Amino acid sequence: MATFQKRGTRWRAIVRKKGHPAQSRTFSTKARAQAWARQVEDDIEAGLVGQGPVPTVGDLVDGHLVHLEQTSGRGRKNLTSARNLKAGLGAELLASELSFQKLQEFCQTRIAVDGVKPATTKHDIMFLSGSLTTATVSSLLPAGYRDKMASWRVGLQRAGLIGAPQSRDRRPTAEELEALLVHTKHNRALRRIRYHDLIRFAVESSMRLDEICSLRWEDVDLESGTVIIRLRKHPTQKRDQEVPLMGESQSIIEAQPRVDDRVFPYGSESVGNGFRRICRHLEIEDLHFHDLRHEGISRLFERGYQIQEVAMVSGHRDWGSLRRYVNLKAGDLARRDRER
Structure with a gap:
């Protein structure tokens, strides 16, 4: 029922049976072609061919x-x-x-x-x-x-081979952030991707890297100071969300050249890889681009914004998820209480 044809370095399997359409596929080895052909034959015998091999x-x-x-x-x-x-x-x-x-x-x-x-x-x-x-x-x-x-x-x-991600509380220090901004502002080799603006925007907006690189001009409302993040990450379903442009994030957007439909027309994977190389060059250890979002969200709490206000910026739906981004210290709370 099955025949096999060698085509260069690959093998094509062809299965023919009366009353059924011929089916064929090409594989890298004859063994793979034979395994596929046997499966197709079994499907035909079992009456499953209508569903495909x-x-x-x-x-x-x-x-x-x-x-x-x-x-x-x-x-x-x-x-x-x-x-x-x-x-x-x-x-x-x-x-x-x-x-x-x-x-x-x-x-x-x-x-x-x-x-x-x-x-x-x-x-x-x-x-x-x-x-x-x-x-x-x-x-x-x-x-x-x-x-x-x-x-x-x-x-x-x-078996411990898959598991939940470990919670990170890494934030860039003031010295690390300054080193990143100085290096990305003056290094000509980094000007194809505007890392200086991306780093500042990530902190100011508290957006994820994928969200930043997907942001479109048509979704920016400079008059109201808001943007729409399309299909934002959500535990059960992705949805569009209108978020406020916090801090200097609006002025950073306004400074971008309109050369593309996107505000930051870069691939998120390229940006992430480049950020890791910059950190290695500056000898900054264990800092991820996503930690800039952590920094931004933490700053919002430190500026006195309430949970529901921060959630409007970050997109979190509950305190349990948002808590991992917040570094609240007992001393800070005691000092704030004394100042009231």
């Missing part, structure tokens, strides 16, 4: 990316996870070949070789889980795959 990991993550593109305007972490899964599991691995052991090896390799934390591997695994869900909703896979993935996630969690 079992997809590969590459099919799963690519299909999920297309689905997310319809609901999210920002997807840097999703693209990274898709690349990680294709490279670590193999883009041609069939969904039917997924197992707890393969996911365990994937996470162990990421942690040992790539040096990532369990929180990072969790993002990859959750992206794969979402890919399987998208495939089942689209009838590309039976619903049983979601149940298997749920049990695999529990096992990976118990």
Whole structure:
């Protein structure tokens, strides 16, 4: 029923059966082509051919990316996870070949070789889980795959291979922030990306890097001093949010040249990588671009804004989430009480 053709260094599998349309796909090895052909034949015998043959990991993550593109305007972490899964599991691995052991090896390799934390591997695994869900909703896979993935996630969690991110309370010191601003203002090599403005805006606006790099001129209202952040991150669903431009953030926007639909027309991944290189050059340790948002939110509390006011700027929905960004000291509270 199945035939195989070598095309250069790749193999094409063709499955033909009377009464069914011919199906074909090309793989990097003959073994992969044969595995796919056997799966198609099994699907035909089981009467599942109408749903299509079992997809590969590459099919799963690519299909999920297309689905997310319809609901999210920002997807840097999703693209990274898709690349990680294709490279670590193999883009041609069939969904039917997924197992707890393969996911365990994937996470162990990421942690040992790539040096990532369990929180990072969790993002990859959750992206794969979402890919399987998208495939089942689209009838590309039976619903049983979601149940298997749920049990695999529990096992990976118990093994310490995936986990929640550790809470950070890192803020740049005044000296570190000054060094960053001086360096980015006077270094000609950094002028293609306006790091000096980006760093200041991140602190003043308390926005995430993806939000900054996605901000469009059409969503800026200079008269009212507000901007609309499209599809802002939310635990259950992304939504548009109008936020006030705090501090000097409006004047920073007004100083940007209008050369693009976006106010800051840079890729967030490029900005993040460049920021890490700048910190290494200045010998600033363990400082992430996201810590600038932490700095901005903390400053709002220090200036006396209430929780509901800060949440309007930061986008947080509850105090539990917002608390991790705030560094309240007992001495500061006692001093403020004495000054009343």
